[in-house]
Amino acid sequence: MAATANKESETSGQLSGGRLVELYRTMVLSRHLDERVWLLNRQGKAAIAASAQGHEAAQVACIEATDPKKDHYLIYYRQFTAMIALGTEPEEMLRGFLARDGDPMSAARQFPLHGAHPRVDLFNFSNVIATQLPQAAGVALADKLRGKDAVTIVFFGDGAASQGDTHEAMNFAGIHKLPVVFFCENNRYAISVPLSRQMAVESIASRAAGYGFPGVTVDGIDVVAVHEAMTAAVARARAGEGPTLVEVQVERLLPHTTDDDHTRYRTPEDIAQMLERDPIKITAEMLKRRNLITEAEDEQIHSEAKKRVNIATDTVDAEPYPDVGPMFDHVTMASQGRS
Amino acid sequence: MAATANKESETSGQLSGGRLVELYRTMVLSRHLDERVWLLNRQGKAAIAASAQGHEAAQVACIEATDPKKDHYLIYYRQFTAMIALGTEPEEMLRGFLARDGDPMSAARQFPLHGAHPRVDLFNFSNVIATQLPQAAGVALADKLRGKDAVTIVFFGDGAASQGDTHEAMNFAGIHKLPVVFFCENNRYAISVPLSRQMAVESIASRAAGYGFPGVTVDGIDVVAVHEAMTAAVARARAGEGPTLVEVQVERLLPHTTDDDHTRYRTPEDIAQMLERDPIKITAEMLKRRNLITEAEDEQIHSEAKKRVNIATDTVDAEPYPDVGPMFDHVTMASQGRS
Amino acid sequence: MPEMTVIEAVRETMRAEMRRDESIILMGEDVGNRGGVFLASDGFVDEFGEERVIDTPLAESLICGLALGAAVNGMRPVAEIQFADFVWPAINQIVGEAARVRYGTNGAKSAPMTIRIPYGGGVRGGLYHSQSIEVLFAHTPGLTVVAPATPYDAKGLLASAIRADDPVIVLEHKRTYRLIKGEVPDDDYTVPIGKAEIKRPGSDMTIVTYGLMLHYALQAAATAMELGIDVEVVDLRTLRPLDRETIIESVSRTGKVLIVQEDTPAVSISSEVAAIIGEHCFFDLDGPITRLGPPDIPPMPFSPIQEAAFMPSPEKIVSAIEKLAEL
Amino acid sequence: MPEMTVIEAVRETMRAEMRRDESIILMGEDVGNRGGVFLASDGFVDEFGEERVIDTPLAESLICGLALGAAVNGMRPVAEIQFADFVWPAINQIVGEAARVRYGTNGAKSAPMTIRIPYGGGVRGGLYHSQSIEVLFAHTPGLTVVAPATPYDAKGLLASAIRADDPVIVLEHKRTYRLIKGEVPDDDYTVPIGKAEIKRPGSDMTIVTYGLMLHYALQAAATAMELGIDVEVVDLRTLRPLDRETIIESVSRTGKVLIVQEDTPAVSISSEVAAIIGEHCFFDLDGPITRLGPPDIPPMPFSPIQEAAFMPSPEKIVSAIEKLAEL
Ligand SMILES: Cc1ncc(C[n+]2csc(CCOP(=O)(O)OP(=O)(O)O)c2C)c(N)n1
Ligand SMILES: Cc1ncc(C[n+]2csc(CCOP(=O)(O)OP(=O)(O)O)c2C)c(N)n1
Ligand SMILES: [Mg+2]
Ligand SMILES: [Mg+2]
Secondary structure, eight states: OEEEOOTTOOOOTTOOHHHHHHHHHHHHHHHHHHHHHHHHHHTTSSSOOOOOTTOHHHHHHHHHTSOTTTOEEEOOTTOHHHHHHTTOOHHHHHHHHTTOTTOTTTTTSSSTTOEEOSSSEEEEOOSSTTTHHHHHHHHHHHHHHTTOOOOEEEEEETGGGGSHHHHHHHHHHHHTTOSEEEEEEEOSEETTEEGGGTOSSSOSGGGGGGGTSOEEEEETTOHHHHHHHHHHHHHHHHTTOOOEEEEEEOOOOSOSSTTOOGGGTSOHHHHHHHHHTOHHHHHHHHHHHTTSSOHHHHHHHHHHHHHHHHHHHHHHHTSOOOOSGGGGSSOOTTOOBOO | OEEEOOTTOOOOTTOOHHHHHHHHHHHHHHHHHHHHHHHHHHTTSSSOOOOOTTTHHHHHHHHHTSOTTTOEEEOOTTOHHHHHHTTOOHHHHHHHHTTOTTOTTTTTSSSTTOEEOSSSEEEEOOSSTTTHHHHHHHHHHHHHHTTOOOOEEEEEETGGGGSHHHHHHHHHHHHTTOSEEEEEEEOSEETTEEGGGTOSSSOSGGGGGGGTSOEEEEETTOHHHHHHHHHHHHHHHHTTOOOEEEEEEOOOOSOSSTTOOGGGTSOHHHHHHHHHTOHHHHHHHHHHHTTSSOHHHHHHHHHHHHHHHHHHHHHHHTSOOOOSGGGGTTOOTTOOBOO | OOEEEHHHHHHHHHHHHHHHOTTEEEEETTOSTTOOTTOTTTTHHHHHOTTTEEEOOSOHHHHHHHHHHHHTTTOEEEEEOSSGGGOGGGHIIIIIIGGGHHHHTTTSOOOOOEEEEEEOOSSSOGGGSSOOOHHHHHHSTTOEEEOOOSHHHHHHHHHHHHHOSSOEEEEEEHHHHHHOEEEOOSSOOOOOTTOOEEEEOOSSEEEEEOTHHHHHHHHHHHHHHHTTOOEEEEEOOEEESOOHHHHHHHHHHHOOEEEEOSSOSTTSHHHHHHHHHHHHSGGGOSSOEEEEOOOBSSSOOSSHHHHHHHSOOHHHHHHHHHHHHHO | OOEEEHHHHHHHHHHHHHHHOTTEEEEETTOSTTOOTTOTTTTHHHHHOTTTEEEOOSOHHHHHHHHHHHHTTTOEEEEEOSSGGGOGGGHIIIIIIGGGHHHHTTTSOOOOOEEEEEEOOSSSOGGGSSOOOHHHHHHSTTOEEEOOOSHHHHHHHHHHHHHOSSOEEEEEEHHHHHHOEEEOOSSOOOOOTTOOEEEEOOSSEEEEEOTHHHHHHHHHHHHHHHTTOOEEEEEOOEEESOOHHHHHHHHHHHOOEEEEOSSOSTTSHHHHHHHHHHHHSGGGOSSOEEEEOOOBSSSOOSSHHHHHHHSOOHHHHHHHHHHHHHO
16 A cells, blocks of 8 residues: 655654754765765766755665665665765775775676665666666575564666566566665656656556555655654565555656756756755754754764865876776686787 | 456447447457467477467457557467457458468468558567557657657556556657557466566556546456446547557466466466456356357357368368578568578 | 768658658657656657657567567567667567567568667777677567767668668767768668678778777778788678678779677677688688687777777777788 | 486586575576476476466566576576576666676676576577577677586586576576486586587588587588588587687688578677687688578578478588588
């Protein structure tokens, strides 16, 4: 059954005020770094970038409900904030975007955010939409068979919901009650294609019923609501009760990637409305309303983030690209290497 | 919303008593011909066969609700009875099974029931499960774009419901309100895999809700109920209101194909129960109860069918296999032919 | 005669064909208001409407299955796969289904459908926006595969594809889209499917190639000429069926061959070209059948130095020419 | 040393490996109570339980994606594709994903998974139960592809595949399953991946082949011997990476080559073998590089006379041998 959680739930659940501020700090760092990456693209330094601007609240809240020491994260290209929430340093992020030698995910073999994380079990094998869902079922199956206490969180967009792989994975996860959370960041667009051309229903979460597990739709700019929904989903998975589909309604504040121009397909009204739902703004307001931060503290959070981003940029900008030699490392036994 | 129609609805709907008897006649012919095909397989004459025994009532009722002069039928390998209901002669059927020159569907290039029908727009391009569903959406799309009064009926099994193609096709058909009926013959098994290992839900029809159109589950041994559900679905499609998923609960009375042995995976109780639900028996009883046929007439229907099958067998058994030459016909421009 | 880029030639050809024939419809991801990610259908939705320019959900198997269904029911769909790297989910509908419609129905049905696939590297696309995916299509009886390299051929071959009565795969090299300009006659013409073209005549050796590599080969041939080596360059243009006659005639005449391709060499177009030559030019060959391609590792690194090292280049082709000339 | 069929060798090898290593799990359609449609896992569910022998829903992309996910999380899955003809929906997970896990993560992750695929014709399987599907896999860097033809090699290569730390495709020819018998040692052995084998030494020419065709080639070689032609038969056994050394050594020694395969020749394994020979054996060749395969039409007709006409046969191989011997 799909259920819509409260629009702006402000009961903190298990989230203390202190943690809320920490999450906000991560969101702000993510935002400034994300903006920097776009700037680096415009300067011709970053070949391509997909932004998480608008998805920050959902991503920090999602990660907060999980256990990075145990759990698995199968992301796609838009989990910029989730990466930071999981402890990826700004320098590490930038090495990915600037294709530098030290890119921790793939040594710049792949696009930013693709490859495998050096410290948590987070990975993203390809750019191919929805392939991670059957893989996530496999990861979770392996844990279940060995009785491991681990949850698999798999991230996907509204666009990915149309792919056959998504159906096949959810169906299997339902049959075997796998410890997996399907985390759908629904920003209403697959590049330019709006929801109305992607599906004839209101919510993606409603499809969970057809797979025998719960689906829930949550406002993705509400840190507390997302955290609550994810906490329940993760608990369900850990208890062996099976999967949950958590759909978060977010906004994609920027075009699809640095290669895109969303004014080609979004109306000015749509863009204006969407900008109202900036999670940084909304979260800051909420924290101030609840007296968790002052205006001055907020400014400090921003200026610290900016400083951190500047340091990281200076460091990474001076670093070299990978040389030719390592291109031939880590091929499987079947590759014939230098041709 | 999924809804379960009455178990043994005997209100005739638009089906007259006379038509009911005709449908039964087709079912009986199908049954005898089907039995003959299995015999021919055991005699080493038919390389392979999939039987429709148990699916007969559902198939005749389905076809009865459609208009063969206008509509499109995308079948899979198990629509033996539907083929007969659409006017395929027993000789034509046997030429497919015996791989004879005159096989009307593919000139024996393909398995029986594969290819395209010479008189109605019925086709089945391949053995690959679920590929026909996106194709059916395309067929229906072409009709819709040109404002044609035609409905596309696409047949599939419970097994096919797990394939990604099924999801993608239903989703698209829902978005565009295509004139298509998804007709699912749920016999509870995909070869040996029971429903419990195929899905975590009770009905396939329940998934239609996730695509924004109605789904209905009907007892598939009840000719009248299936006809009613199909009539509604076809009317909906013709009226431009979009797709319907009609799921019929049927039994696969024989093993998956002549290559299978279902005692490997079905319990004796399961087999015994399933045999109780033989649609020939059930329909005969219903017709007699309603005084539409007498015992003697029933016997005559059977003996006429047997006679027809004998004649067809004798005819086709004497016919030649296709020779080598025609193997090189109807290749596309890209084939280089004789190598 | 106007000068155009490859992508402009593609767009104008589709536009002209759609004006000519109402049964042509487009389908793919972002082909509508976005005009396609490469702007191949820029403005089309305004001219032809949402019914003929269909933004599909993100589902490649659907896109191709849909095109196939519409094709057997009277339309001439042109499907776009956004990037070649994402064609894999649709293989079943293309190779398993569309390719065999005519054969498998003994000629009762045919599928006049075109699948446009932007492919290839050298665009900082990394492992998943750089792939060459021609092998399986070129292998499969029932499919036709064209790979135009110039604006002129892009128009002529796309028109041929759209008008063909069977499925045609059109491979458009992404790097050529805006890089390569050329004259494109305004009038209605087609380039025949199955015909290679000698893009540069020469006498000392033959380079057989296609796609972006044609342009690199022509550059290399110009350099080689300065070194006194006269190289003939054959542009395959169609990858299935291959134009055996042109290949055999050229190589028999020059006596030496270098096959250049961007795709991984193992079991590929260059293998087949080599096999044809090894069977049919044996008595005229003056040297081994040589090939130039990328290394046998997954294509292709995102970082710029490695990407450049991966891709064949005019310089690498010149080296290979020199080596072959010495043999 | 017990005599076994190919399918028995497959089954006993899987059983032994599963007893040896708990991380090995099976997944596929009907692999459980049914024991697989070819009975490759007959009785396994009783011995190893439903947790290790998993009947999946009918969804090949799922099967391979699941295997991949489990593989990167500590298991060694063996996935079964019921018939090769149904592998197309899984191409994205195999070619797009599994093949590149190690490379794309710069070695951080690997996918020790095996995909068993029964393939091939001559079984009255018609267009969709007869296909050879090796081309794309053999082309793709990151995949390993083996194609054992004998019970001995079936055991040794399957064991190598299961123990490998990267994805391996095991192609089992359906016709050999019960047709081909041979001795299979009881003890634990492996056949190395990447090594072809000379199954019959000879001096007049080399046949390079694999799969069912190995047996037809050996029959043809025996007949040719009676005609005074001494044919060497090389069984490729591994299709990626190809054993260039063995091919080159053999053909350089005999000076003539016939490449025999069941798959459509265009852009195929036989093309690559020809290309290797054309590049590396050129100065030792005494005749053109010849190939024998089926006609270039969709594989393969269901009706018996046409199926026989489509398939290469010992007789057709003998004719090709005679023709080549005369050159
Ligand atoms: C299989 C596949 N098809 C097409 C693409 C091209 N593509 C990249 S992102 C994208 C849209 C994805 O939308 P969604 O899943 O909603 O994620 P979002 O970008 O909105 O977060 C498309 C079509 C792809 N990467 N993979
Ligand atoms: C894509 C694909 N995978 C596997 C098969 C092999 N196969 C043939 S029929 C079948 C089961 C189909 O079950 P269902 O859809 O329920 O139809 P039924 O035979 O029960 O009518 C399988 C697995 C196939 N034909 N196609
Ligand atoms: Mg989106
Ligand atoms: Mg079934």
